[in-house]
Amino acid sequence: MKKTLTRGLMNLLPMVLSIWLFWSLFISLDGLGRLLLESLGVKPIFIGAGFTLVAVIIFIAGLLFSVSPIVWLYSWVERQLMKFPLFKSVYGSIRDIAALMNNDNKPKNQQTVLIKQANGSYIVGFIMGDNTPAPLTDALPDGDWVPVLFQLSYQMAGVTSLVKREDLIEVQWSFEEAMRFNLTAGISSSKDIAHN
Structure with missing residues (x-):
């Protein structure tokens, strides 16, 4: 009995936690997108509209960061903010973790x-x-x-x-x-x- 329960737990737990993590991320991003839409006076027309908006914004940001003036401006702002020690520590750690997930930088x-x-x-x-x-x-x-x-x-x-x-x-x-x-x-x- 104990062995069967353990086997079930060990097989289900990774799947359930993974689905829960991705669902939580989806809900959070959808909520952020809905907030942006509502602040613009637009009513979300379907479930996931907020998530779609956030995904589109991230995609557009990716396109913009391939343009030299935008990259230069962002680098300048980043350098200015890095003058604050606390921001430098927090931002630097988050940036390094994000870079680890980026296969292009590996x-x-x-x-x-x-x-x-x-x-x-x-x-x-x-x-x-x-x-x-x-x-x-x-x-x-x-x-x-x-x-x-x-x-x-x-x-x-x-x-x-x-x-x-x-x-x-x-x-x-x-x-x-x-x-x-x-x-x-x-x-x-x-x-x-x-x-x-």
Whole structure:
């Protein structure tokens, strides 16, 4: 009985939480869009009209950010606001998280690697880029140093280490699958999702 309940919970919980999360996001954006429509004196004509408006605004913003004067103006405003320490901290963190979700900004050379530990075990890491900042390379001994991210299980945080390229073992494993493996401490994998 307990095993059956656990199996049902483990299979239903991810689906229910995912649907709830996306539904909550839809409701929030739809509410924001309805508020914009009502402030303009327009009555929403169908369910989801607010969400559609927000999606259109985001799309138009994406088009505008491909125009140089708009990008320059936005960068100028951003630089001015960054002069305020509290805003800089909050905005910088949100911008970095948004950049992580943007596939266009991800390095094309992201590579899953293994690094041997002192006790003979191996840890999974990700080469996040080929360029190490000059102040760090100046402080390090000679060698080809690369930034490697070690993701912590069950959280989005990780530890970035500088490792010599010769000490890395490259693994033919996609970034997404390896990240899922790290985030769940090896409990979940793409095979599990495919079979379920």
